[in-house]
Amino acid sequence: EVQLVESGGDLVQSGGSLRLSCAASGFTFSSYAMSWVRQAPGKGLEWVSDVSGSGDNTYYTDSVKGRFTISRDNSKSTLYLQMNSLRGEDTAVYYCAKDVRYLDLWGRGTLVTVSS
Amino acid sequence: QSALTQPRSVSGSPGQSVTISCAGISSDVGSYNFVSWFQQHPGKAPKLLIYDVTKRPSGVPDRFSGSKSGNTASLTISGLQAEDEADYYCYSYAGRSGMFGGGTKLTVL
Numbered sequence: 001e002v003q004l005v006e007s008g009g010d011l012v013q014s015g016g017s018l019r020l021s022c023a024a025s026g027f028t029f030s031s032y033a034m035s036w037v038r039q040a041p042g043k044g045l046e047w048v049s050d051v052s053g054s055g056d057n058t059y060y061t062d063s064v065k066g067r068f069t070i071s072r073d074n075s076k077s078t079l080y081l082q083m084n085s086l087r088g089e090d091t092a093v094y095y096c097a098k099d100v101r102y103l104d105l106w107g108r109g110t111l112v113t114v115s116s
Numbered sequence: 117q118s119a120l121t122q123p124r125s126v127s128g129s130p131g132q133s134v135t136i137s138c139a140g141i142s143s144d145v146g147s148y149n150f151v152s153w154f155q156q157h158p159g160k161a162p163k164l165l166i167y168d169v170t171k172r173p174s175g176v177p178d179r180f181s182g183s184k185s186g187n188t189a190s191l192t193i194s195g196l197q198a199e200d201e202a203d204y205y206c207y208s209y210a211g212r213s214g215m216f217g218g219g220t221k222l223t224v225l
Contacts, residue, residue, distance in 0.1 A: 035214065037162075044119075045154070045162065045205050047214035059212050095161060101150045101209045104173060106161040 002026030002105060004096050009110030016086050016114075022079040022096030022107055029077035030054075033100045036070060036081050038092035039109075046092075049081065050100045063089070086114045120206055120217035127223040133194040136220045138206030140187050150209040151189040153182055156219075157202045165204075166191060198224050 008020040022034070035050040049060045049070040058070050069082040079096050091114045098105040121139040128134040138151070151169045154162035164173055166182035169189060179195045189208075193200055201224045206217040 037214075037216075044203075044219040045156075045207075045216045047207075047216060050214065061213065100214060102152060102164065102167045103154070103162075103207065103214075104164045104167065106163075108161055 004098065004105055004107035006094065006096055006107040006110040009094065009112045011113045011115060012086055014087060014114055014116045017082070017084045018086065018112060020081040020083065020094055020096075020110060020112070022081075024077045024079065024098070027098070027105075029072075030074040032098050034072060034079045035097045035100050035103060036079075037095045037097055037103070037106075038090075038112075039095070040089070040092040043092075048094070051079070083112070086112075088114050088116055090114050120208060120215055122204075122206060122217035122220045124218070125221045125223065127225055128193075128196045129225045130196050130198065132196050133192060134196060134222065136191045136193075136204055136206075136222070138189040138191070138208075138217045140189070140208055140215075148208065148210060149184070151182070151184060152207045152209075153180075153189075153191045154205045154207065155200075155202050156205065162205065193222070196224055200224055 005023045033052050036048040051058045051070045055072045067085045071080045093109040093111050095109045096107050097103040126134050149169050153166040156162045165180050169184045170182045181192050183190050204220045
């Protein structure tokens with residue numbers, strides 16, 4: 001079955017760190033760039049970051065540059081998002097999505113709550 | 117990185133057609149044909165409806181159609197059905213970053 005499954009969301013204090021994972025199955029993971037998208041409670045979707053299929057190229061939205069790091073392990077078909085120096089405004093459901101142009105497959109999301 | 121501009125809400129009666137606009141700028145929507153539309157029901161993950169401005173993934177009904185004129189993309193839903201009530205988001209990928217519209221809540225009266 002073609003699917004993405006996120007994990008790693010949790011309640012964390014402001015200034016803390018968290019690593020999210022996204023396990024892919026049913027497609028050739030290394031052939032596709034991958035994205036992270038988040039949605040704050042009651043708010044719209046926000047593109048966060050993406051990484052090329054090889055992992056060599058990464059891009060970030062301005063608000064997370066220097067704090068978040070996207071990476072992937074193609075041998076494990078897994079995408080990661082290392083989040084450091086977390087802030088209240090990072091509270092959101094984090095989705096991983098296949099590709100960067102189409103976002104044609106999404107996981108169910110994992111909730112990150114940052115408390116002050 | 118400013119968001120694309122969508123109306124906050126639209127509404128229509130069953131069987132009618134509605135159009136949701138997505139206004140960008142020349143360096144995103146205007147320059148690329150990488151505009152997608154997503155449908156999101158409450159508590160669910162977004163679902164791809166339209167990609168590359170006008171293309172539909174398999175399984176998406178042809179009641180959903182996309183278009184673009186200049187810096188504005190549009191999603192038209194014809195033959196409205198009750199299950200179309202949801203939030204809709206446009207998305208444009210400009211080469212080094214993605215950008216979503218603020219979202220439009222569709223109410224089926």
